[in-house]
Amino acid sequence: KQEVTQIPAALSVPEGENLVLNCSFTDSAIYNLQWFRQDPGKGLTSLLLIQSSQREQTSGRLNASLDKSSGRSTLYIAASQPGDSATYLCAALYSSASKIIFGSGTRLSIRP
Amino acid sequence: KAGVTQTPRYLIKTRGQQVTLSCSPISGHRSVSWYQQTPGQGLQFLFEYFSETQRNKGNFPGRFSGRQFSNSRSEMNVSTLELGDSALYLCASRGGANQPQHFGDGTRLSIL
Numbered sequence: 001k002q003e004v005t006q007i008p009a010a011l012s013v014p015e016g017e018n019l020v021l022n023c024s025f026t027d028s029a030i031y032n033l034q035w036f037r038q039d040p041g042k043g044l045t046s047l048l049l050i051q052s053s054q055r056e057q058t059s060g061r062l063n064a065s066l067d068k069s070s071g072r073s074t075l076y077i078a079a080s081q082p083g084d085s086a087t088y089l090c091a092a093l094y095s096s097a098s099k100i101i102f103g104s105g106t107r108l109s110i111r112p
Numbered sequence: 113k114a115g116v117t118q119t120p121r122y123l124i125k126t127r128g129q130q131v132t133l134s135c136s137p138i139s140g141h142r143s144v145s146w147y148q149q150t151p152g153q154g155l156q157f158l159f160e161y162f163s164e165t166q167r168n169k170g171n172f173p174g175r176f177s178g179r180q181f182s183n184s185r186s187e188m189n190v191s192t193l194e195l196g197d198s199a200l201y202l203c204a205s206r207g208g209a210n211q212p213q214h215f216g217d218g219t220r221l222s223i224l
Contacts (some may be wrong), residue, residue, distance in 0.1 A: 034212055043116075043202055043215035051210060089155070096209035099168035100145070104154050 002027045004092050006103035014111045017080050021106050023073040023090035031093045033073050035064050037086040038105070044089065047075070080110045114138065116216035118203050124222045130191040133219045137184050137205030143167075144186040145213070146178060147202040155202070161186055190221075198223045 005024045013019050023033070032051045036044040048057045048064040050073065056065040063076040073090055089105040117136040125131050137144050145168075146158040157170040161180035178188045184205075190197055200220050206213040 031209060036215075041200070041220075043217045044204070046212040046214055049212040091213070093209065097162075097167060099157055099160055099170070100213060102155050102157075 002092070002094055002101055004090060004101050004103040006088075006090060006106050008106060009104065010107040010109070012109040012111060013080060015080060015082060018076065018078050019080055019108075021075040021077070021088050021090075021108070023075070023103055025071050025073070025092045025101075027092075027094060028068045028071055029094060030066075030068055031095055031098075033064075033066055033093070034091045034100070035062075035073075035075050036089045036091065038089060039086050047088075082110045082112050084108065085110045116203055116205050116214050118201075118216035118219050120219060121217065122220045122222075124224060125193050126224050127193055127195060129193050130189065131193060131221065133188045133190075133201055133203075133221075135186045135188070135203030135205075135216060137186070137203075138207070138214055141205035141207045141214075142184055143206045143208075144180055144184060145204045146186070146188050147204070148172075149200045149202060149218075150198075158188065158201075193223050195223050197221065 003026045034049045035047040038044045050057050050066040061078040066073050087105045087107045091100045091102045119134045143162045145160040149155045160168040164180045175191045180186045200218045202218045204213045204215045
């Protein structure tokens with residue numbers, strides 16, 4: 001069964017720290033993996049999309065990596081800010097016509 | 113480019129009624145997916161439509177149905193509403209398997 005897991009469910013760090021969010025997937029035959037953030041009561045905002053042929057993608061202070069052999073993706077956030085507080089979800093696509101499978105998310109809180 | 117638009121934003125219904133939610137995808141996107149999000153169950157996949165055909169389906173009862181029109185706009189219908197149907201319903205669209213999925217702000221459905 002294809003599953004996506006995110007641990008921990010919640011994380012609190014002081015402002016300014018660099019941090020890493022984890023995402024694990026059970027099937028290494030992944031098509032692509034996407035990271036989202038969600039603010040309370042809002043929809044999901046796409047952050048980064050990594051294709052299966054790529055190892056990482058960067059956007060500003062965010063860097064996402066993909067290691068298919070170990071079934072892991074990480075989202076690195078540099079110099080965290082209170083505005084980064086949100087729930088972060090990863091989602092895996094296994095084929096061009098399959099449904100996207102979401103993890104349950106990590107709720108991130110940045111303390112001023 | 114306009115984003116994914118969902119209407120209405122908020123809706124209050126009573127048990128036994130039915131409801132129709134609407135989603136307009138980003139122009140050019142042919143894939144539209146629907147999700148239900150609740151505090152207890154998280155983000156759950158309802159179904160995906162591609163070129164007016166249901167391509168993938170989640171594990172929801174037949175009371176939940178959808179359709180997609182030739183202009184890629186999609187509607188979701190829930191009949192015989194139950195209290196447990198209270199949730200944030202999210203719609204997402206993407207232009208292709210190698211493109212990121214983009215979400216609307218959702219419709220908040222409350223059942224009294």
